[in-house]
Amino acid sequence: MDHETTPAGGRRGRRFRPGAGRQHHGGPLAYVLLGLAALLSLFPLYWTMVAASTDNTRVTQSPPPFLPGPNLFTNLKTAWQDAGLGAAMANSLVVAGVIALTTVLFATLAGFAFAKLRFRGRNILLLLVIGTMMVPPQLGVVPLFMLMSDLGLGGSLPSVIFPTLVSAVGVFFMRQYLADALPDELVEAARVDGAHSLRIFWSVVLPVARPAMAVLFMITFVHAWNDFFWPYIALDDANLTVPVALTRLSAGYVRDQSVIMAGALLGTLPLLVMFVVFGRQIVGGIMQGAVKG
Numbered sequence: 001m002d003h004e005t006t007p008a009g010g011r012r013g014r015r016f017r018p019g020a021g022r023q024h025h026g027g028p029l030a031y032v033l034l035g036l037a038a039l040l041s042l043f044p045l046y047w048t049m050v051a052a053s054t055d056n057t058r059v060t061q062s063p064p065p066f067l068p069g070p071n072l073f074t075n076l077k078t079a080w081q082d083a084g085l086g087a088a089m090a091n092s093l094v095v096a097g098v099i100a101l102t103t104v105l106f107a108t109l110a111g112f113a114f115a116k117l118r119f120r121g122r123n124i125l126l127l128l129v130i131g132t133m134m135v136p137p138q139l140g141v142v143p144l145f146m147l148m149s150d151l152g153l154g155g156s157l158p159s160v161i162f163p164t165l166v167s168a169v170g171v172f173f174m175r176q177y178l179a180d181a182l183p184d185e186l187v188e189a190a191r192v193d194g195a196h197s198l199r200i201f202w203s204v205v206l207p208v209a210r211p212a213m214a215v216l217f218m219i220t221f222v223h224a225w226n227d228f229f230w231p232y233i234a235l236d237d238a239n240l241t242v243p244v245a246l247t248r249l250s251a252g253y254v255r256d257q258s259v260i261m262a263g264a265l266l267g268t269l270p271l272l273v274m275f276v277v278f279g280r281q282i283v284g285g286i287m288q289g290a291v292k293g
Contacts, residue, residue, distance in 0.1 A: 045268070051077065059257050071258065079249060079263035081105075088245035089270065094222035095157055095231075095241055099164050103220045104213050106166035111174025116187050117197070126175070132168045137230070142285050145233060155236035164224065170216050175210040178205065218278070222271055232255035244268045 051059045053072035058065055064095050079085065113119075148159040182205060190200045206213075228243040235244060246267060249260045 015266060044082065045272075048261050048265050048268070051258055051266050054258050056256045056258050072262070075258050075262035078265060079266060080260050080261070083245045083248045083263050083264065084240070085242065085245060085266055088240050088242045089267075091239055092158060092225055092241040092243075093270070094239040095160050096221045098161050099224040100217045100221040103167055103170045104217050106173045107170030107216060108209050109201065110166070110171045110177075110203065111176075111178050111209075112182075112201055114171070114175040116182060124170075127169045128173050133172075134267070141230070141233060144230075148234060155233070155234070157239050157241060158235040160227075160231050161239070163230070167220070170220065173216060174209065174212060178209060181207045181212075199243040211224060214278075218275070221274070 047085045049072070050065055050068050052075050054065055054069035055071055058069065071079070110129075114122060144163055145154075148154050148162075152160040153162070186204055186208075188203050195203065225241075226243060229243075232244050232247075237240065246263045246291060249256070249263045
């Protein structure tokens, strides 16, 4: 039996909180609410599939169809060819993958520095980083476009990647996580053993920050994949990402809504596949990081 020492030096039995370590189960109402939330979350995806599987006449009728039609693969093929989604998906994969990787790396480095390193001006620099989140990105579009043109990157994928190699949100997120999850004693012990800052980052910080890094990677990848505003301005017709390429389906006097929905479905599938493949590891990492001994 575990004991704890009293102020007088004696030992007494440790008091356990009722239900500590016990697995809790929700009641029927909780499962009903979770089921409704799941259905509401999946309904937009289901409706996109239904609209993509019908023709333009049927999808615009009132009431609209609620069951899939026979034209799904035909519309998917049309959207794939008309929008050039093969090249667009490859471009989006490169852009989103590079942005997500660099954001995770640089944000973790900066978060470690702001959370655990002591240097002059640390708080002021952190406030400046947070302050950049208050500036609307639209204000920097014109000078950023001119800068990319002067560097000879106009119209290419690097013009989208370089301005977003790291984000202030990612730095602040990793700083807050490491401030709580990484004990100061662990860092000091590594320094006593002779480890320098980069060695501490590689051997101590990365294992502790892995759950938060996985979450930040997923969020950044999804945001970069769905980004439309800056890629629409910066890229030319030879280097389109998926959101920009889908605008080709809206060209013309008569818009085929079923083909547009088919293109939207194709653009969403890579994100769904990523979440299905890595979702369990990300959620498991979050729960592992949330449990404290």
